[in-house]
Amino acid sequence: MFYLGSQSLLFGHTDSGAGGFTSGLSHPVGGLDHILAMVAVGLWGAQLGSPLLWGLPIAFPLMMAFGAALGLMGYLVPGVEIGIALSGVALGLMVLLEAKPPRWAAILIVGVFAIFHGHAHGTELPAGQSGVLYSIGFVISTGLLHAAGIGIGTVHRWKQGKLFLRFAGALVMGGGIYFLIRALG
Amino acid sequence: MNSGVGPFYDGVAHFFITPEDILIVFCLALFGGLSGKQASRGLVLVLPLAWFIGSAVGRFSDFPALPVFLSGLGILVTGILVATAPAVPTWLPGTLAGVLGFLHGLMNGNALTQSSTLFLAAVGIVSSLVVVALITCAVTATLTQNWQRITARVLGSWGAAIGLLSLAWSLRPEGP
Numbered sequence: 001m002f003y004l005g006s007q008s009l010l011f012g013h014t015d016s017g018a019g020g021f022t023s024g025l026s027h028p029v030g031g032l033d034h035i036l037a038m039v040a041v042g043l044w045g046a047q048l049g050s051p052l053l054w055g056l057p058i059a060f061p062l063m064m065a066f067g068a069a070l071g072l073m074g075y076l077v078p079g080v081e082i083g084i085a086l087s088g089v090a091l092g093l094m095v096l097l098e099a100k101p102p103r104w105a106a107i108l109i110v111g112v113f114a115i116f117h118g119h120a121h122g123t124e125l126p127a128g129q130s131g132v133l134y135s136i137g138f139v140i141s142t143g144l145l146h147a148a149g150i151g152i153g154t155v156h157r158w159k160q161g162k163l164f165l166r167f168a169g170a171l172v173m174g175g176g177i178y179f180l181i182r183a184l185g
Numbered sequence: 186m187n188s189g190v191g192p193f194y195d196g197v198a199h200f201f202i203t204p205e206d207i208l209i210v211f212c213l214a215l216f217g218g219l220s221g222k223q224a225s226r227g228l229v230l231v232l233p234l235a236w237f238i239g240s241a242v243g244r245f246s247d248f249p250a251l252p253v254f255l256s257g258l259g260i261l262v263t264g265i266l267v268a269t270a271p272a273v274p275t276w277l278p279g280t281l282a283g284v285l286g287f288l289h290g291l292m293n294g295n296a297l298t299q300s301s302t303l304f305l306a307a308v309g310i311v312s313s314l315v316v317v318a319l320i321t322c323a324v325t326a327t328l329t330q331n332w333q334r335i336t337a338r339v340l341g342s343w344g345a346a347i348g349l350l351s352l353a354w355s356l357r358p359e360g361p
Contacts, residue, residue, distance in 0.1 A: 054335050058268060058342040065346035069353030122353070131354030132204045132257075135347045143343055 020130035024137025027121055028145060033084050033179045034117055038142055040091035040172045041110055042149015043165055046156050047098050048106060055103070056110050057146035061139050063111040064118035068138070071122025081183040083116030088176025095169025098162070192302040196309020199293065205256045205351070206289055206310075207317065212263040212344040213285060214318045215337050217278040218325020219270050225322040227279030232318055233311040235286035236293070240307040243294020250295050251288060254355040259285045260348030267341020270334070 028034050038060070045056040070077060077083075090109060093099075101109070121138060125131075152168070155161030200206055210232070217228035242248055263281065266273075290307075297306050328334050 054339055058339055061346040062268075062342055062349070065349040069349055072350070072353040072357045074358050122350075130204075132208075132347070132351050135350035135354070136204060136208075138350065139343045139346045143339070 020133035021137040023125075024134035024139075025141045027124070027134075027138055028117075028141040032175065033088060034120075035145060036172045036175045037084065037087040037091055037113065037117060038145035039149040039152070040088070040095055040169070042146040042151070043095045043153045043168060043172075044091060044099075044106075044110075044149075045146070046150050046153020047095065047165060048100060052103060052106055053150065055107060057143065057150070059107045059111050060114045060146065061142050063114035064121070064142060065135075065139065067115035067118025067120075068122030069118075070115070071119040072125065077115065077119040080116050080119050082180065083113065084120060085176055085180035085183045087113035087116060088179055089173055090176070092169045092171070092173025092176050096166050096173055097169075098166060192305035193309040193312075196297075196306035196311075197313050198309075199297070199306070200310045200313040205260070206293070206314070208260050208344060208347060209256070209263065209285055209289055210314045210317050211321055212260055212267055212341060212348075213278070213282045214321030215267045215325050215341055215344075216263055217282070217318075218322045218328070219267060219334065219337055219341075220273055220278045221275065222326045224273075224275045224278045225326045227275065228282045229315070229318050229322055231279040232282040232286045233315050235283040236290040236314060237307055237311050239287035239290020239292075240294040240297065240303070240310065241290075242287075243291035244297060244303045244307075245294075248291060248294075251291055252355075254352050255288055256292070257348050257351030257353075257355055259288065261345050261352055262348070264341050264343070264345025264348050268338050268345055270338055270341075 028038065041056050041060050045053045048056070067077065090113065094106075094109070125134060153165060156165055213228060213232060214225075217225040263285070266281075293307070293310055294303075297303055325337050328337060
C-alpha cells in the first residue's frame with residue numbers, strides 16, 4: 001500500500017501521471033451512495049450463499065470497470081445519479097426481503113447498477129493521474145467494500161443475524177430513497 | 186530508471202515501479218497456477234525468456250513502439266481467463282506468457298534506451314519477474330481448498346477490471 005501510495009514514484013512506461021492510487025482508493029468511499037450499494041452487494045451475496053457469494057463481487061467490479069470505461073471514453077450514460085440512488089433502493093430491498101432470484105437475474109441486477117457507479121467514477125477521474133494506479137486503487141477499494149459486506153453478512157448463519165441483515169437492508173434502502181429524492185430534486 | 190546502484194538494480198527498480206508489468210506477471214502466474222503444476226512449469230520457463238528476447242529486440246532493432254492499449258488488453262484477457270478458470274490445455278498458459286512477455290519486453294526495451302548496459306538491466310527485470318512469477322505460481326498451483334481457488338479467481342477478476350480500465354484510459358479521446 002505504501003509502495004502504491006507513494007506519489008514520488010517514477011514510472012517506467014507511458015502513463016502521464018505520477019499519482020493516482022490514493023485517488024482511486026478513496027474515490028469509491030468518497031460518497032455514501034456508493035458505499036451503501038457496494039456493501040449491500042456483499043450483504044446480499046452473503047444471504048444468497050455460494051456461488052453468488054463470490055459471483056456478485058466478481059460481477060460488480062467488472063461491470064463497474066465497464067461503466068468507468070464508458071465514462072473515460074466519453075460515452076454518455078443517462079440518469080447516472082438516479083441509477084446510483086436506485087441501486088441503493090433495489091439492493092437494499094433485495095437484502096430486506098432476503099430475495100433469492102435466479103442466479104442470472106441477481107448478476108444482471110448487480111451488473112446493471114454497477115455500470116452507473118462505474119460511469120460516475122470514470123467521468124470524475126482527476127486530471128494528471130496515472131490511469132493504471134487509479135484503476136488499481138479503485139478496484140481494490142470496491143473489492144474491500146464488498147468484502148466488508150460479506151464479512152458483516154456472515155452473521156446470516158444465526159437467527160438474530162438474519163434479522164440484523166434485513167434491518168441493514170432497510171437502512172440501505174432508506175439511504176437509497178434519500179439519494180433518489182436528492183437526485184430527482 | 187536510474188537507481189544509482191548499477192544497471193542490474195536499475196532493471197529491478199524498473200520492474201517494481203511499473204505496475205503494468207507487475208500486474209501482467211501476477212495475472213499470468215495466477216492463470217498458470219490455476220491451470221496446474223505442469224502449466225506453471227512451462228510458464229515460469231517461457232515468460233522470462235520471452236521477456237528477455239523482447240527487451241533485446243526493443244532495444245536493438247527498429248521495432249516500432251507498441252500502442253499503449255496492448256498492455257491493458259493483455260491484463261484484461263489474462264484476468265478474464267483467471268476469473269473464469271476454464272479447462273485449458275497445458276501449453277496455453279506458457280504460450281500466452283510467451284506472447285505477452287515478449288510484448289512487455291519490447292516495451293521495456295524501448296523504455297531502457299537510455300541505459301548503456303541494457304544486458305544487466307534486462308537481467309535485473311527478468312530476475313525480478315521470475316521471483317514474482319515463481320512465488321505466485323507455486324502458491325496458486327498448490328491451492329486445494331475451493332475457497333482458496335475462488336480467492337485466486339476473484340483476484341483475477343480484479344485484474345480484469347483493472348485491465349479494462351487501463352485499456353479505456355489509453356483509448357480515451359484525450360489520449361493516455
